[in-house]
Amino acid sequence: MTPTPYTVYYAIDSLCSYMLRYTLAIRGPSKDGREISFEGKVVDIHYERTQLSEFFLLNVNPKGQVPAITSPALEKPMADSLDITNHFATMFPNLKPAGYEVQIDEMLLKIHNLPYGVLSFGGHRAQPILKGTMQAMKDKLARDDISPAYRKALEAKLAPVANLDFDTVFGLEAGKQAERVLEEFLKHVDQRLPSSEGWLFDLPRPSAADAHLVALLARMHDVGRGALIKGNIRLYADRAKGSHEWQSVMGTYTTTMCEG
Known part of the structure; x- marks a missing residue:
């Protein structure tokens, strides 16, 4: 069978990319024996800004974000790490074991409702990154040699952030509030971890919820918020990050280019 x-498509410092890539690393066997192959394509979101290219915006993800997947098996490209994870969970039962689907879905939703943009890039980290990307879009729009379709895609990408108030969205108070939300979430996580070695909901192997949670915890550590990760959750994160699957995804990288 072919x-x-x-x-x-992923970026080496995109949290959601790590969530998806670790999900794929721990996926286990398919439910019907089908074989799937993956080709990874790195998207440079800071220097070359490949996510703003005409090809990417028109053929991969009009939002200009990673991760995203394409396949002959899909009617159209799929973006958003949670949607993609749910797609693969229909093929690989270990991602959402029978009887645990509700708990796993609840955890995934809680993770993706966290303000991890502020937690990752609050304060001084946000402005040079986002302002640089905004300026790159404006520079492309100032050209007179781009196609109408590409111009429309760039305008749609720029519009939601064109008037962003950085001080309000990524300021000190926003960061403090985001940390309070994270602390409440971590209390929720702690109640769903086994007291000894193991995975969420006491499952024998990691599920999709573990994949997204471990990536989140790694990012919080890498941006200087590791003090919020305590006790059993820290031990859980350290065990996961020592696994072959996590190491196969991470290599020598950390989850972000930005210092804490």
Whole structure:
């Protein structure tokens, strides 16, 4: 049987990219024996800003974000790490074991409702990154040699952030509030971890919820918020980050280019 090919577009410092890539690393066998192959394509979101290219905006993700996947098996490209995870969970039962689907979905939603943009890039970290990306879009729009479709895509990408108030969205108070939300979430997590070695909901192997949670915890550590990760949760994160699957995704990288 010829494997069904998937192309995974990701960035080496994108939290959601790590969530998806670790999900794929721990996916286990498929439910019907189907074979799937993955080709990874790195998207440079800070220097070359490949996510703003005409090809990416028109053929991969009009939002200009990673991760995203393409495949002959899909009617159209799929973006958003949670949607993609749910897609693969229909193929790989270990991602959402029978009887635990509700708990896993609840945890995934809680993770993706966290203000991890502020937690990752609050304060001084946000402005040079986002302002640089905004200026790159404006520079492209100032050209007179781009296609109408590309111009429309750039305008749609720029519009939501064109008038962003950085001081309000990523300021000190926003960061403090985000940390309070994270602390409440971590209390919720602690109640769902086994007291000894193991995974969420006392499952024998990691599920999709573990994949997204471990990536989140790694990011919080890498941006200087590791003090919020305590006790059993810290031990859980350290065990996961020592696994072969996590190491196969991370290599020598950390989850972010930005210092804490």
